[in-house]
Amino acid sequence: MKFSIIIPTLNRPEAVKNTIQNLFNQDFGDFEIIIIDQSSDEYVKKDWPNDRRIIYKHVEFRNVARAKNIGIDKAKGEIIFFCDDDVHIADPLFLTKMLTAFNEAGIDCVVPRIIPLRHNILGVIRERRINSIKKCGYIRWFDRRPISNWDNTASGFVAHAAGVVAYRRQAVKAVKYFDEEFGKGHAYLEDTDFSLRAKSFGFRPYFFSKIYLYHLKMPTGGCRVFKKESYRYWFCRNYRRYIKRHFPKFWPVAMVQQILQELLYSILKGDPKTFKYSLKGILGMRS
Numbered sequence: 001m002k003f004s005i006i007i008p009t010l011n012r013p014e015a016v017k018n019t020i021q022n023l024f025n026q027d028f029g030d031f032e033i034i035i036i037d038q039s040s041d042e043y044v045k046k047d048w049p050n051d052r053r054i055i056y057k058h059v060e061f062r063n064v065a066r067a068k069n070i071g072i073d074k075a076k077g078e079i080i081f082f083c084d085d086d087v088h089i090a091d092p093l094f095l096t097k098m099l100t101a102f103n104e105a106g107i108d109c110v111v112p113r114i115i116p117l118r119h120n121i122l123g124v125i126r127e128r129r130i131n132s133i134k135k136c137g138y139i140r141w142f143d144r145r146p147i148s149n150w151d152n153t154a155s156g157f158v159a160h161a162a163g164v165v166a167y168r169r170q171a172v173k174a175v176k177y178f179d180e181e182f183g184k185g186h187a188y189l190e191d192t193d194f195s196l197r198a199k200s201f202g203f204r205p206y207f208f209s210k211i212y213l214y215h216l217k218m219p220t221g222g223c224r225v226f227k228k229e230s231y232r233y234w235f236c237r238n239y240r241r242y243i244k245r246h247f248p249k250f251w252p253v254a255m256v257q258q259i260l261q262e263l264l265y266s267i268l269k270g271d272p273k274t275f276k277y278s279l280k281g282i283l284g285m286r287s
Contacts (some may be wrong), residue, residue: 014157057070084164109204
């Protein structure tokens with residue numbers, strides 16, 4: 001089997017059904033779809049109860065990194081493709097193009113162009129402007145934060161991978177699993193952390209702009225928190241973990257920078273309570 005497509009999902013029934021149907025519409029059929037459903041109801045199982053192309057598991061936790069790890073254990077494909085539950089794959093040649101990309105010498109990780117969509121006030125989805133004049137997939141020098149900008153027209157090797165990413169099985173085998181600490185609360189940086197660990201084993205990510213999909217950016221569902229204080233806590237806490245692991249010499253500078261940024265944010269928002277939660281995250285304390 002060529003592709004194992006791992007899709008963690010959480011309370012996005014219509015979006016994930018659309019993504020699955022897009023995959024069934026591909027001209028390339030040698031794949032399995034592994035759904036790790038963290039939703040309150042078993043939506044996918046009800047719609048495709050007997051389809052052998054779908055491996056379905058309903059779980060009782062909410063942790064996207066842990067869900068991906070369960071998918072890894074179930075995957076049989078030569079290429080393991082981590083896909084979001086709210087993407088629209090309009091191109092029926094998407095998987096064929098991805099397979100062609102992997103066949104090029106030295107390509108072990110493929111990042112497709114991700115075109116973000118959004119809802120306007122009338123509920124109509126519209127495309128955002130492309131970032132073709134900006135770099136993509138780089139680590140920002142002054143805070144070591146990963147920058148994606150995957151809606152881009154330039155292809156090439158990049159410093160990290162995040163979002164919708166496909167790896168050769170040997171790359172995933174080398175890294176083993178996602179760090180589930182990044183998946184707690186508001187999921188942030190679990191995919192970048194995985195890609196940097198893969199890169200340390202020599203598996204470099206390559207961005208292909210001609211392989212594209214649309215990110216629907218659903219306003220509900222997903223492994224995230226909506227309360228502002230909780231969001232700032234997990235944002236700072238995961239950034240701390242990421243810096244300590246990948247840029248340990250920069251860690252003291254990064255933490256001072258983050259404290260000042262969060263303090264300024266709380267002042268501008270007129271919400272000092274937010275800073276208390278940010279500081280707990282920066283210091284690695286429990287929320």
